[in-house]
Amino acid sequence: xxxxxxxxxxxxxxxxxxxxxxxxxxxxxxxxxxxxxxxxxxxxxxxxxxxxxxxxxxxxxxxxxxxxxxxxxxxxxxxxxxxxxxxxxxxxxxxxxxxxxxxxxxxxxxxxxxxxxxxxxxxxxxxxxxxxxxxxxxxxxxxxxxxxxxxxxxxxxxxxxxxxxxxxxxxxxxxxxxxxxxxxxxxxxxxxxxxxxxxxxxxxxxxxxxxxxxxxxxxxxxxxxxxxxxxxxxxxxxxxxxxxxxxxxxxxxxxxxxxxxxxxxxxxxxxxxxxxxxxxxxxxxxxxxxxxxxxxxxxxxxxxxxx
Numbered sequence: 001x002x003x004x005x006x007x008x009x010x011x012x013x014x015x016x017x018x019x020x021x022x023x024x025x026x027x028x029x030x031x032x033x034x035x036x037x038x039x040x041x042x043x044x045x046x047x048x049x050x051x052x053x054x055x056x057x058x059x060x061x062x063x064x065x066x067x068x069x070x071x072x073x074x075x076x077x078x079x080x081x082x083x084x085x086x087x088x089x090x091x092x093x094x095x096x097x098x099x100x101x102x103x104x105x106x107x108x109x110x111x112x113x114x115x116x117x118x119x120x121x122x123x124x125x126x127x128x129x130x131x132x133x134x135x136x137x138x139x140x141x142x143x144x145x146x147x148x149x150x151x152x153x154x155x156x157x158x159x160x161x162x163x164x165x166x167x168x169x170x171x172x173x174x175x176x177x178x179x180x181x182x183x184x185x186x187x188x189x190x191x192x193x194x195x196x197x198x199x200x201x202x203x204x205x206x207x208x209x210x211x212x213x214x215x216x217x218x219x220x221x222x223x224x225x226x227x228x229x230x231x232x233x234x235x236x237x238x239x240x241x242x243x244x245x246x247x248x249x250x251x252x253x254x255x256x257x258x259x260x261x262x263x264x265x266x267x268x269x270x271x272x273x274x275x276x277x278x279x280x281x282x283x284x285x286x287x288x289x290x291x292x293x294x295x296x297x298x299x300x301x302x303x304x305x306x307x
Contacts, residue, residue: 069103205251
């Protein structure tokens with residue numbers, strides 16, 4: 001259980017640091033003399049940051065806790081992620097704010113996060129569900145425990161609604177992309193502790209720029225107005241909301257086709273596997289073929305918390 005807590009203490013902050021890095025930034029790993037960019041770079045950088053004790057109040061222990069997360073500053077991220085004028089990272093302030101907010105959310109929810117550690121979410125789940133936990137219950141715990149961390153979002157009766165946006169014609173549309181990404185990422189460490197997660201196939205696809213980029217770059221969907229491709233869009237714009245909604249819908253369609261082709265049921269080959277080994281990688285590959293640097297097919301104003 002303690003091994004699982006440590007892994008979750010790493011995974012939860014790492015996922016929150018994994019919004020789009022931009023086309024220029026990279027991380028040089030001294031031990032291997034290798035350079036990593038985009039999601040791999042963010043993952044490797046956050047791993048080394050954790051191993052240095054940066055997420056813990058004593059700045060040395062291999063864990064994350066309230067004091068460590070609440071007291072992180074932008075220069076801590078910039079130092080650990082090797083940010084400079086020639087190696088800029090998109091959304092540093094947004095990432096720091098998320099980790100600070102994570103610390104505050106943990107502090108304010110001792111029922112889910114006892115002892116002030118994000119990794120103690122596993123204790124909460126085992127206490128409530130035993131050794132078999134529905135994936136939807138894991139998502140529910142993530143939404144309840146981490147909902148307050150998202151900045152500048154809509155609220156209802158004092159509750160932060162997270163990755164939910166208001167479309168001018170269709171009203172409120174919820175995606176919870178990072179929350180579901182977080183949920184998918186927590187499954188393996190929890191299962192390694194001898195706990196079974198069921199019903200992963202009930203979660204949706206992720207409305208982010210690799211999956212959505214695949215739809216645009218492949219021509220499966222297209223712009224009503226071709227000029228929209230060169231404009232810069234905020235995450236709350238109608239066009240981005242529609243793009244993300246179509247991404248979730250078509251990922252279900254693609255997932256069903258893949259399962260049929262492989263003669264697998266949704267439980268045997270859940271959508272998470274279609275994303276991890278299929279659409280996400282295909283989206284990255286086609287982006288690299290079409291654009292130098294492999295950026296998304298849309299210009300997005302990322303604040304470090306959405307894409």
